[in-house]
Amino acid sequence: MIQAVYQWLDQRLRLRPIEEMLLNEPIPGGTSWVYVFGSATLFLFLLQLLTGMFLAIYYAPTPDHAYDSVQFIMSSVTFGAFVRGLHHWGASAMVVAIGLHMLQVYLYGAYKPPREVMWMVGVALFLLTLAFAFSGYLLPWDQKAYWATQIGINMVGTVPGIGDALVRIIRGGDHLGALTLTRFFALHILFLPLMTLGLIALHLFILRRVGPAGLFEERRTVGKSGAVRAERRRRIASEPFYPRQVFMDAVVMGVVFLIVVGLAIGLPFPLADKANPSDTSFKPIPEWYFLFYYQGLKYVHGPLEPLATWILPAVFYAVLMFLPFIDRNPARHPVRRPTAILIGIFFLVGVFGLMAVSLKEIYSVPTTEPSVVRGQELYAKLQCNGCHRIHGSGGAVGPDLSYEGKGRDRNWLIRHFKDPQGVSPGSIMPAFSLTVSELDDLTNYMLSLR
Ligand code: HEC
Known part of the structure; x- marks a missing residue:
């Protein structure tokens, strides 16, 4: 039956070449479970799109109604709390997936020529993900949302020269209020998703043009055993995307979905009090993926503050973006890139170390509102x-x-x-x-x- 329908459509739309183009992409060195993070990220993005569309049915982006509308979703809408849970944990999962994807690409040196543009588009997608997280956080308009956003905006204000202008653009006025909320909402549900879809399309287009990086190249064939190994590798030189890689990707998407469902059911994400702009005593705690940064900020004061609020992040993103041009070592095998691997390890230790300290501090003081x-x-x-x-x-x-x-x-x-x-x-x-x-x-x- 499905075959017949496919044939009927194929006679008219000539689908066969497209099918081949989509499924036969050769993967150098064969399929691997290591390559699943990109598709896991894509899957989570689509899940965010879907759950976000349903949340938008009930959500009202005004300071008077935002909080109540989320409350209503949580308490009265059928599956409302579940869908909000999926959206909340889906965002966290997406940060994890994109992080793992970037780590894998870094470890395998897959950002090196000829894939520089693909890497840069990927970094832009990562920045868009963070923009999603930041804009989405404000929408429930509870105390956490309000004060975390306030802090984020104040940090933007420390950029010399353009800080004030940037703040006005982000905030839409002199204070965090109705204009900020509608602007974050529009950003979150219109600008960012469309930009992201466009860049994902570009990312995949480039992937298809240059082909997946696959395994790092074999070591220079020194000696006899090296030559033998290289020969063996060449024999399984490549394997098509379908069926094995498609299967692996599908399994991982299924597992990721079950994890997010489990979190949405098992760890409900409650609202704090409604945002109260006059209650300046409220100390918001950011999402876990910003914790390391939040902790870092605690160590810098006075004249050093701009270093943490914008200089380091700006340098970090610039280096990340232009990494393929900064790292000129042509080798892809980790063994022959000791500096890059060491820097990577230092970075991870720093981030997770700060995160651990932050978590410890948060949990040692009972947070009572x-x-x-x-x-x-x-x-x-x-x-x-x-x-x-x-x-x-x-x-x-x-x-x-x-x-x-x-x-x-x-x-x-x-x-x-x-x-x-x-x-x-x-x-x-x-x-x-x-x-x-x-x-x-x-x-x-x-x-x-x-
Ligand atoms: C004179 C005794 C009395 C006093 C004083 C009293 N309650 Fe109650 N409360 C009851 C009784 C009896 C019930 C069960 C009947 C009902 O639901 O109203 C109840 C029910 C409740 C419930 C609902 C429990 C549930 O989930 O079914 C809450 C909440 C509550 N009280 C809170 C309070 C608070 C807060 C105060 C102080 C401001 C208070 N009560 C003072 C007797 C009292």
Whole structure:
């Protein structure tokens, strides 16, 4: 049946040559599990595109409604929390996949001639990925989003000369507000995806023109055994993309998808409080892939600060971009590129070292949001413990609240606080008269109990 349809289409559209062009690409040195990271990255990008489109159905990019619309996605939309989870963890997974892809290309020296342009397009794609991460982070408009973005924008402002202008362009005005949100939204869902699709097409086009790099070339044939080895290599000189590489890529995409699904179900990504521009005490913690940088910033102060906020990153990206022209060593085998490999190792040790220190610092101080602390004080002041027990202390008139944050959501708690009898008919819990912000604090405290 499928065969027949294919034949029918083939007679009209002449698909056969395209099929051959797509599947028969020779891979020098044969197929390998090492080559799967590019397609894993592509797969994750497509997943982001799909989940992002569904999130956009409900998301409202205004400071008044953004937070509530995400809340609504999380609590009321069928599969809403799941799709948001996929989008959130998909972004993290994409950073991992692209990182591994770049490492592999670096290790195999695959950025060297004639693939310089392909590498540069790849670096541009990496920058676009970071721009996706940065612009997407603001969209939920919670405290984390607001203050992390504020810090990012302030850093841009330290660039001499053009800093102020850049900040105005990014922020769309004098302060982080409605204009910033719509601009980040447009960037995130229109500009960046279209630019990325274009560059992916270019990346793949170049791949097809120059061919995959495959294994590093055989060592110069010195001596007899070298010649024999080279001969053996030449015999499995290349293998077509289909079927083995296609199969490997498909397996890895399946595994990557299952991992992201697992994370979306197992590690929900909660919202913090709604963004409060006047609460300057809020200390945001960036996404894990920016942690090493965030940690690095802690070590530089005063006149050295621009070094970390823009000089080092600018130098890093410039070197990365022009790497094929800076690294003039023609060899591709890692053994014959000791400097490049050492630099790579130093870089990785630095990044992961800083990340480890940062994680340790974050987890050694329990992070309690000020709102939760205020809620806890209110709980004591209003003597809720007369009727309720939390982790063993308090009365037993009302239900144990030790894990209240697991069972109830924000809306339910607020409705219940406003009118206990309305929500639980016959309840003897008094309706406390609370201000809006007290209600918010108490609810946040309840939600933190899990
Ligand atoms: C006079 C006793 C009494 C006091 C005081 C009291 N509660 Fe309650 N509370 C109850 C009872 C009884 C229930 C169960 C019926 C209901 O859901 O309203 C309850 C239910 C709740 C629930 C819902 C539990 C659930 O998930 O079903 C929460 C949350 C709660 N109380 C929080 C508080 C807080 C916070 C305070 C202090 C501001 C407080 N209560 C003060 C008696 C009390």
